[in-house]
Amino acid sequence: MKWAIIVVIMMSLLGSMMWVMPSPRQRFLATLRLQASRMGFHVQIVRMTPPRAAGQVEPETLNSTAYRLPRFNIEKKQRENFSEWQVFRQSAIANEGLPVGWSWGAGERALSEVQLETLNNFIAELPDGVVSIESTPVHFSLFWDEKGDENTLQQLHDLMQPMLEQQF
Numbered sequence: 001m002k003w004a005i006i007v008v009i010m011m012s013l014l015g016s017m018m019w020v021m022p023s024p025r026q027r028f029l030a031t032l033r034l035q036a037s038r039m040g041f042h043v044q045i046v047r048m049t050p051p052r053a054a055g056q057v058e059p060e061t062l063n064s065t066a067y068r069l070p071r072f073n074i075e076k077k078q079r080e081n082f083s084e085w086q087v088f089r090q091s092a093i094a095n096e097g098l099p100v101g102w103s104w105g106a107g108e109r110a111l112s113e114v115q116l117e118t119l120n121n122f123i124a125e126l127p128d129g130v131v132s133i134e135s136t137p138v139h140f141s142l143f144w145d146e147k148g149d150e151n152t153l154q155q156l157h158d159l160m161q162p163m164l165e166q167q168f
Helices: 002-020 024-038 076-080 113-125 150-166
Strands: 042-048 062-070 085-088 103-106 130-135 139-144
Touching (some): 024 150, 062 130, 062 150, 113 130, 113 150, 139 150
Antiparallel strands (some): 085 103, 085 130
């Protein structure tokens, strides 16, 4: 009887230790986010409210992972006149100038035709996991579902560089 109690206690302790260990997905995300940090990204979990999708009564609030590259090439005067914008991968009424399946969350009609063309080309190259793009005078952000690997992360970084340089 004494051995049975010892075995039960040991299994209970072992089970508790296994329960608090990170899952393979959690270990992968930690590694991916560490790599992103080394590449210059600021990674944040943020709550965002996309515009109402077609047929939706109220917009839903989502948690998403933002991969942000800071803007170091904008002067103070440019920051004051910067037109912030955000687009979402969903069908909604506010979609003027965007590809099918994308809509404006903020900044509709704030970009020039050339900037819209650049944005549309950028959107065409994005992986499917990117659900939103945001541009502010402080950073340029992609909201990504993190269903990829370090090669996808490198692809996102490479795609974002020309957008940062164009300062819109």
